Amino acid sequence: MFLGCIGDDFTGSSDLANTLAKGGMRVVQYSGVPSTDADASVEAGVVALKSRSIDPADAVAQSLAALEWLQAQGCTQFFFKYCSTFDSTAEGNIGPVAEALAQRLGSKKVIVCPAFPGTGRSIYMGHLFVNDVLLSESGMQNHPLTPMVDADIRRWLRPQTKLGVGHVAAQEVLQGSGAIKAGLAREDAAGNSLIVVDAMADPDLLEIGKAVADLPLITGGSGVALGLPANFAASGAISGEGATWRGQAGKCVAMSGSCSVATRGQVALHAKTNPVFEIVAEEVIEGRLTAQMVCDWAMAQDGIPLAYSSADPEVVKDVQAKFGLENAAGAIEGFFADLTGALVAAGVERLLPAGGETSGAVVEALGLTQLEIGPEIDPGVPALRAGSDLVLALKSGNFGAPDYFAKAAEILGQNP
Ligand SMILES: Nc1ncnc2c1ncn2[C@@H]1O[C@H](COP(=O)(O)OP(=O)(O)O)[C@@H](O)[C@H]1O
Numbered sequence: 001m002f003l004g005c006i007g008d009d010f011t012g013s014s015d016l017a018n019t020l021a022k023g024g025m026r027v028v029q030y031s032g033v034p035s036t037d038a039d040a041s042v043e044a045g046v047v048a049l050k051s052r053s054i055d056p057a058d059a060v061a062q063s064l065a066a067l068e069w070l071q072a073q074g075c076t077q078f079f080f081k082y083c084s085t086f087d088s089t090a091e092g093n094i095g096p097v098a099e100a101l102a103q104r105l106g107s108k109k110v111i112v113c114p115a116f117p118g119t120g121r122s123i124y125m126g127h128l129f130v131n132d133v134l135l136s137e138s139g140m141q142n143h144p145l146t147p148m149v150d151a152d153i154r155r156w157l158r159p160q161t162k163l164g165v166g167h168v169a170a171q172e173v174l175q176g177s178g179a180i181k182a183g184l185a186r187e188d189a190a191g192n193s194l195i196v197v198d199a200m201a202d203p204d205l206l207e208i209g210k211a212v213a214d215l216p217l218i219t220g221g222s223g224v225a226l227g228l229p230a231n232f233a234a235s236g237a238i239s240g241e242g243a244t245w246r247g248q249a250g251k252c253v254a255m256s257g258s259c260s261v262a263t264r265g266q267v268a269l270h271a272k273t274n275p276v277f278e279i280v281a282e283e284v285i286e287g288r289l290t291a292q293m294v295c296d297w298a299m300a301q302d303g304i305p306l307a308y309s310s311a312d313p314e315v316v317k318d319v320q321a322k323f324g325l326e327n328a329a330g331a332i333e334g335f336f337a338d339l340t341g342a343l344v345a346a347g348v349e350r351l352l353p354a355g356g357e358t359s360g361a362v363v364e365a366l367g368l369t370q371l372e373i374g375p376e377i378d379p380g381v382p383a384l385r386a387g388s389d390l391v392l393a394l395k396s397g398n399f400g401a402p403d404y405f406a407k408a409a410e411i412l413g414q415n416p
């Protein structure tokens, strides 16, 4: 294994794995830190954690454990993957984890680059945009767990870390990898170890990729990974062949716990031609609705049944005010975990969870240890094989075309 990656959630990890696989690397996504060594054929390993919204000290401990395992697999470069919308709070967990990994690796020029132009995320003058609006006006200001109310990534990161936060701006990035390297050296000399790097389009990310070829630690969204396979190919380390994919045609069920603008749109479109079931948070928390009830409903439906708790920001705020944020999130995630167990026991072969935390709950419920990366469904969302008769796709709340659920069901069933 050459490239060792640590993802702070399960959807984000599959997003990164997708980019590396498309770049020709043999990638495996692990759920949590594996207890055994990786297969010798793996070129990039992605350890998926569910550490985005947990206590910062736990996130640091889990990330360092992942780092140690990846080091033991022979990795020479490490990648801390977080969300392209920089999901975090003043407490963390991006700053604390990046700082701990940097200290452990003795790494100083650590880039911070959540850009993912393929899904509309770009960074200009340290500010993160989603398409043509600032992050803080994109809907992410209403995120149930990590409301992103400031688009200036430098200002958002500073309270999260003791390390100096620097910036390599667009003018330097546009001049290519040499200028980016020079910018990183300047920030390092100024005592800034976490360096936000602007990136507006894929060619910028390819230049950034070249500039970081020799650095031990990279942090960012999956966009930065665009340029990394070429670095390993240039050194002759990887074959460039990737892996093969086998689909699964059995019963397919979708479930959504994401309350993002994109997912709510996908749920609404899917509901026009498929059976849907609204999971009302109060009914779950007060024990009036069980996972088995929803499973029985899904198994009796034709088409691609979708069970969702996705709700408008006002509804989410009311639920959180009544039951508490963590309590509400935990109850709904637990519900989706139970639903997953019931569905798989009932014979479901294709699962479509939507939402990062939701997908984490699904993968943990299944006790999956590793996932094989398949074809891309939509930017940032690959098909995944979880076992001999189970395939799934972990959709980030913000990702996917309006007809994502139907498209994903089809691709999971295909044999290219
Ligand atoms: N109706 C609801 N009320 C309150 N919280 C909700 C509701 N539906 C989902 N949630 C919680 O909101 C969070 C959504 O996060 P996540 O699944 O990561 O989606 P995204 O990918 O959009 O961030 C989860 O913790 C989920 O349990």
Ligand SMILES: O=C(O)[C@@H](O)C(=O)COP(=O)(O)O
Pocket: 009, 011, 012, 013, 015, 016, 082, 083, 084, 085, 116, 221, 222, 355, 356, 357, 380, 395, 396, 397, 398
């Ligand atoms: O970078 C991204 O946007 C995704 O890879 C990601 O991390 C998704 O997180 P969720 O939106 O919580 O699913």
